[in-house]
Amino acid sequence: MSKDHPDGYLKHGREPIHKRDPDERKGDFEEIWEQKWDEDHLKSQGERCMSCGTPTCMSGCPIGNIIPDWNDLVYRGDWKRALERLHATNNFPEFTGYNCPAPCENTCTLNYNDDPVTIKSIERAIVDRGWEEGWIEPDPPEQRTDYEVAIVGSGPAGLAAAQQLNRAGHYVTVYERDAHPGGLMRYGIPDAKFSKKKVERRLDQLREEGIEFECGVEVGEDVPPETLAEEYDAACIAVGSQKPIDIPIDGRDLDGIHFAMEYLPRANPGQNDGVAVPEAMDAEDRSVVVLGGGDTGADCVGTAHRQGATQVVQIELLPRPPEERPEGNQWPDQPQTYEKSYSQEEGGVEEYCVQTQEFLDTDGDGAVDELHAHRVEWDQNEDGEWESTVVEEDMRVEADMVLIAAGFDGPEETPFDPLGLEMADDGTFETDDYQTSVDGIFAAGDANSGPSLIVWAIGEGRDAARHIDEYLTGETDLPPSLETDNEMVVSRR
Numbered sequence: 001m002s003k004d005h006p007d008g009y010l011k012h013g014r015e016p017i018h019k020r021d022p023d024e025r026k027g028d029f030e031e032i033w034e035q036k037w038d039e040d041h042l043k044s045q046g047e048r049c050m051s052c053g054t055p056t057c058m059s060g061c062p063i064g065n066i067i068p069d070w071n072d073l074v075y076r077g078d079w080k081r082a083l084e085r086l087h088a089t090n091n092f093p094e095f096t097g098y099n100c101p102a103p104c105e106n107t108c109t110l111n112y113n114d115d116p117v118t119i120k121s122i123e124r125a126i127v128d129r130g131w132e133e134g135w136i137e138p139d140p141p142e143q144r145t146d147y148e149v150a151i152v153g154s155g156p157a158g159l160a161a162a163q164q165l166n167r168a169g170h171y172v173t174v175y176e177r178d179a180h181p182g183g184l185m186r187y188g189i190p191d192a193k194f195s196k197k198k199v200e201r202r203l204d205q206l207r208e209e210g211i212e213f214e215c216g217v218e219v220g221e222d223v224p225p226e227t228l229a230e231e232y233d234a235a236c237i238a239v240g241s242q243k244p245i246d247i248p249i250d251g252r253d254l255d256g257i258h259f260a261m262e263y264l265p266r267a268n269p270g271q272n273d274g275v276a277v278p279e280a281m282d283a284e285d286r287s288v289v290v291l292g293g294g295d296t297g298a299d300c301v302g303t304a305h306r307q308g309a310t311q312v313v314q315i316e317l318l319p320r321p322p323e324e325r326p327e328g329n330q331w332p333d334q335p336q337t338y339e340k341s342y343s344q345e346e347g348g349v350e351e352y353c354v355q356t357q358e359f360l361d362t363d364g365d366g367a368v369d370e371l372h373a374h375r376v377e378w379d380q381n382e383d384g385e386w387e388s389t390v391v392e393e394d395m396r397v398e399a400d401m402v403l404i405a406a407g408f409d410g411p412e413e414t415p416f417d418p419l420g421l422e423m424a425d426d427g428t429f430e431t432d433d434y435q436t437s438v439d440g441i442f443a444a445g446d447a448n449s450g451p452s453l454i455v456w457a458i459g460e461g462r463d464a465a466r467h468i469d470e471y472l473t474g475e476t477d478l479p480p481s482l483e484t485d486n487e488m489v490v491s492r493r
């Protein structure tokens with residue numbers, strides 16, 4: 001494919017698909033994104049791609065998306081082929097086109113000394129167009145093998161593995177303990193970031209391709225784990241990494257203190273399965289404190305605003321990242337710089353270098369009223385280790401609801417013990433080429449790599465499927481993930 005627009009970036013500035021006005025959007029639970037986009041606008045953004053000899057954007061993408069090709073196809077108006085190129089490496093481009101932090105944009109060559117190509121907006125536009133035009137259809141296998149595969153967990157990793165294995169002709173059953181499939185795409189990420197209707201239409205595609213879903217079924221509780229080994233030819237454990245990190249300080253057992261993943265699924269209308277929001281999970285007229293500065297904390301801030309909180313304070317123990325790249329953090333490395341989250345754009349207070357000491361019940365009614373904290377400063381000691389020093393002792397923050405978003409610590413207590421699977425030190429499953437210590441049992445996604453990103457989970461699901469297909473049949477036509485030098489299994493949660 002010849003690419004004749006090396007100077008497009010000189011003609012057009014970077015112009016992503018915008019978010020809605022913060023004041024307007026925080027008044028509802030609809031998506032924060034502008035829903036409509038203009039074809040010519042996206043074409044000009046595609047033209048900004050220089051189609052570099054060494055496409056560093058691709059090495060920034062954990063699934064090796066063939067970004068220059070689809071940028072060029074969009075520039076030429078060949079949206080259908082752009083969609084095919086997109087689907088060649090990514091089963092669910094809308095999951096990433098709407099939610100990915102877009103490490104590819106950070107590594108885009110233009111980002112060296114100009115504004116990067118709006119890769120994420122272009123990806124979103126291609127897949128939006130695909131759904132609108134009816135180009136995304138079920139693609140069941142022409143022939144079936146006799147092999148049966150169980151997938152445990154229906155987040156992006158489980159779904160990607162299921163679709164790939166099903167397309168290879170195997171019979172696939174997905175076990176999901178929640179009422180509906182989708183994992184954190186459905187029960188973690190709020191409607192404001194990604195409408196659940198978009199998860200549903202993908203699930204319809206998967207069902208029509210022949211994948212069976214057994215929902216409300218917890219392996220280890222409703223189905224013995226031995227079933228995986230005894231009744232299936234192979235299994236893939238994709239149970240995520242949802243064990244929350246607690247803050248076990250005085251007052252932790254007061255009412256009004258919840259983990260983020262207790263709160264988010266019940267507080268968002270599209271996620272709570274039609275059940276009214278329980279009072280305990282309603283931030284209306286409350287002063288809310290969110291402990292943790294990652295994506296999960298940001299989603300708590302955004303949800304609390306939408307519920308009508310009087311004030312939302314987001315507290316982070318570490319310092320605020322700098323505006324400019326620090327020394328030694330050069331392109332194409334991922335920038336360690338400050339970025340305002342969508343929910344911080346909508347308001348609230350950001351506090352950095354604050355170490356929570358105690359939750360206080362000042363009126364003795366058994367519920368949290370205040371948070372007592374220290375303000376700290378961070379310095380490196382002689383060995384280069386970071387140490388904190390208290391600079392203000394008696395910091396108080398009003399709090400009648402506290403949401404703990406301090407990260408995740410591997411898969412929840414594993415119900416797979418009877419299988420004798422070895423676990424790694426970080427609590428994830430010990431694997432070699434996705435195969436656990438037990439023959440035929442594989443693991444993928446956050447359960448394998450630790451808490452990460454949707455794009456990484458999709459890549460792991462695809463890769464695991466390839467290894468499972470090879471395990472079953474001795475060969476595989478499923479596509480490999482492109483080799484990348486990407487090292488960003490970073491936790492943003």
Ligand SMILES: Cc1cc2nc3c(=O)[nH]c(=O)nc-3n(C[C@H](O)[C@H](O)[C@H](O)COP(=O)(O)OP(=O)(O)OC[C@H]3O[C@@H](n4cnc5c(N)ncnc54)[C@H](O)[C@@H]3O)c2cc1C
Pocket residue numbers: 099100101152153154155156157158175176177178182183184185188189217218219220238239240241242264295296299415444445446447451452453454455457493
């Ligand atoms: C609030 C929040 C916001 C996030 N925002 C973003 C974002 O904006 N962008 C981004 O890229 N990433 C984001 N992430 C991270 C991303 O959602 C995860 O990395 C991704 O979903 C991991 O996919 P997974 O398939 O490995 O696991 P999960 O999505 O966690 O799915 C695991 C599934 O396994 C099921 N399960 C567990 N145990 C069993 C069992 N024994 N039997 C049956 N089923 C079981 C669970 O119910 C769940 O459905 C966010 C995470 C959170 C918590």
